[in-house]
Amino acid sequence: MRVLVVVLVLLVCGAPPASAHAGGLQPRDDLSRVVSVEPPLPGVVVEMVNHGTQLMVRNGGATVVEVAGTAVRPGETWRGVDQRTSRAVWEVPVGGSVVRGRVEVVPGPNPLWWLVITALFAVGGYFLKKAGWLLAGGVVVVTVASVWHAVASTLVVTGESFVPLMIGAAGVGLVCWPLAVVAVVAAVRGKAATAFVAATVGAMFVVAGVPDFDSFRFSRLPFAGPGDLDRVLVALTLGGGLGLAAGGVAKMRREFAL
Known part of the structure; x- marks a missing residue:
């Protein structure tokens, strides 16, 4: 034994x-999410992924869009950590548009x-x-x-x-x-x-x-x-x-x- x-x-x-x-x-209690993209980018999807830790831009449109100094071509996807998305209310430029988001806290x-x-x-x-x-x-x-x-x-x-x-x-x-x-x-x-x-x-x-x-x-x-x-x-x-x-x-x- x-x-x-x-x-x-x-x-x-x-x-x-x-x-x-x-x-x-x-x-976590706080989670960052995208609220809007203004003006809209046709064919481009912008969202927070990986439990709100990364911003993702999926370019399904016909033109190149730029985010964080990176050119995202049609058919490509960009993911990265952007410290701005950790603010209570945030904005990140993507192409000629502005992605707006906020951090929501749930106890x-x-x-x-x-x-x-x-x-x-x-x-x-x-x-x-x-x-x-x-x-x-x-x-x-x-x-x-x-x-x-x-x-x-x-x-x-x-x-x-x-x-x-x-x-x-x-x-x-x-x-x-x-x-x-x-x-x-x-x-x-x-x-x-x-x-x-x-x-x-x-x-x-x-x-x-x-x-x-x-x-x-x-x-x-x-x-x-x-x-x-x-x-x-x-x-x-x-x-x-x-x-x-x-x-x-x-x-x-x-x-x-x-």
Whole structure:
């Protein structure tokens, strides 16, 4: 039993770190957006992308437009950080027009409620220790939540390749996701290893998911879907992971009579 716990600790400490969201985008209360383009530029789309951090100009018109000293030809897209877009009310010239925008601030939720939900998931995960197949099922559910969170946070990033971003967002998931299959196979075969896998996966998700606590206190989340859905996924990954870690260890102690 002690050897298994030592191995679990080593696996957790050696787990690759994960970004809270893909592309380094972070939850926030303030978000910059384009309000108008005056006069209009036919065929040209101007918007804030990547969670309000970059201005994008997509030239679908017939003439060249200039932005930030760069000539954007027809059929080209320009993206870049312009510090002016961080002002409460801002203007940026694009071609012969002026792009006007503003930073909108929406207060974040009360994080206490989400911490309570996380705690409830942890309690539920702990009581899965009653049976190996329950622990395996818990591992699958938490893994699905982790995958969903990683994919949806990757989908909101503009201008970068999906696969590298997904790998960065996955982090520890690259180890944990395959282990969900191992947990199911072990449970089907009635192996004691189910508890060890559940404890390992749960602990790794908790350690790697700590940065995601920011999702509980900011209103704007870089997530392809409702913010509350992302918060549920984060609570399930963190709380469920904690419950699986504790429940898996408790089941191992019972099985080894220690």
